Amino acid sequence: xxxxxxxxxxxxxxxxxxxxxxxxxxxxxxxxxxxxxxxxxxxxxxxxxxxxxxxxxxxxxxxxxxxxxxxxxxxxxxxxxxxxxxxxxxxxxxxxxxxxxxxxxxxxxxxxxxxxxxxxxxxxxxxxxxxxxxxxxxxxxxxxxxxxxxxxxxxxxxxxxxxxxxxxxxxxxxxxxxxxxxxxxxxxxxxxxxxxxxxxxxxxxxxxxxxxxxxxxxxxxxxxxxxxxxxxxxxxxxxxxxxxxxxxxxx
Amino acid sequence: xxxxxxxxxxxxxxxxxxxxxxxxxxxxxxxxxxxxxxxxxxxxxxxxxxxxxxxxxxxxxxxxxxxxxxxxxxxxxxxxxxxxxxxxxxxxxx
Numbered sequence: 001x002x003x004x005x006x007x008x009x010x011x012x013x014x015x016x017x018x019x020x021x022x023x024x025x026x027x028x029x030x031x032x033x034x035x036x037x038x039x040x041x042x043x044x045x046x047x048x049x050x051x052x053x054x055x056x057x058x059x060x061x062x063x064x065x066x067x068x069x070x071x072x073x074x075x076x077x078x079x080x081x082x083x084x085x086x087x088x089x090x091x092x093x094x095x096x097x098x099x100x101x102x103x104x105x106x107x108x109x110x111x112x113x114x115x116x117x118x119x120x121x122x123x124x125x126x127x128x129x130x131x132x133x134x135x136x137x138x139x140x141x142x143x144x145x146x147x148x149x150x151x152x153x154x155x156x157x158x159x160x161x162x163x164x165x166x167x168x169x170x171x172x173x174x175x176x177x178x179x180x181x182x183x184x185x186x187x188x189x190x191x192x193x194x195x196x197x198x199x200x201x202x203x204x205x206x207x208x209x210x211x212x213x214x215x216x217x218x219x220x221x222x223x224x225x226x227x228x229x230x231x232x233x234x235x236x237x238x239x240x241x242x243x244x245x246x247x248x249x250x251x
Numbered sequence: 252x253x254x255x256x257x258x259x260x261x262x263x264x265x266x267x268x269x270x271x272x273x274x275x276x277x278x279x280x281x282x283x284x285x286x287x288x289x290x291x292x293x294x295x296x297x298x299x300x301x302x303x304x305x306x307x308x309x310x311x312x313x314x315x316x317x318x319x320x321x322x323x324x325x326x327x328x329x330x331x332x333x334x335x336x337x338x339x340x341x342x343x344x345x
Contacts, residue, residue: 033256033278034277034278034292035277035278035279035288035291035292036288038291038292038295039287039288039291042291042295135290138287139287142283142284142287146280146284
């Protein structure tokens with residue numbers, strides 16, 4: 001395993017947190033109530049904090065004077081390795097909750113494994129993130145139940161969101177060639193092993209929420225290889241605007 | 252949706268050994284949501300180790316119009332304060 005393999009592997013984990021954090025940040029000040037607005041923004045900050053730890057580690061691996069900001073702001077679209085699920089836009093509150101829930105269940109399972117990584121830094125970052133992500137999962141699961149078992153309208157909206165996002169769930173368990181190289185060293189996680197637990201937990205929550213588990217057989221993937229959907233460019237133009245317009249600008 | 256949610260009062264204990272203090276209020280559909288909202292709104296800068304929430308309607312408050320009869324009679328009874336004892340020098344921490 002070369003340094004570059006590890007760097008690419010970390011992108012596969014860290015970019016999920018960055019892009020979902022960016023999506024949640026877009027909602028700052030636009031939540032349906034003060035309380036849910038702050039909850040969403042808190043989760044965004046948790047995710048961006050985790051992203052920083054990963055990127056600082058990447059910067060130390062790459063050297064060449066690179067900083068965490070270069071990694072966050074100056075890569076091109078194809079160089080981001082996040083899954084398609086997290087880049088999906090904020091359509092409505094139920095959609096945001098569904099996207100969050102489908103990711104949180106995976107995220108917690110992943111970090112629980114990653115804390116046993118042979119790479120001490122990755123293990124430490126994972127361990128620190130577990131408490132935050134446990135809360136995210138609790139928050140989004142509770143809201144899935146509230147919306148699913150709420151009014152006719154909330155039930156319908158969250159069901160449609162789950163149906164729409166379901167096709168992105170399979171990619172979470174896709175192993176790229178690079179993932180396999182890093183997993184063979186005991187550093188990376190074989191995410192295929194998480195699939196069964198993931199769908200079991202998701203189904204339990206959906207059933208409690210009186211929602212139907214979609215029976216969609218067609219899945220989309222590509223984000224892990226850097227092939228993103230049509231929304232990603234817009235997201236990045238927002239995210240990167242400041243550094244692209246005023247290079248090397250600092251707060 | 253917020254208009255349909257009842258109001259809750261939030262009490263937070265900032266350290267073990269201290270009492271819960273009133274921190275503020277928020278809207279939530281039920282007690283569980285009130286706890287989660289309180290966690291997000293009032294303890295995000297690690298202000299607390301324990302949270303109580305109670306629906307505001309369950310608090311019975313004294314009426315400010317009755318302040319005269321409730322509180323004024325205590326004002327001229329200084330002998331209710333323990334200030335008339337001569338403390339020996341040996342007694343510390345009083």
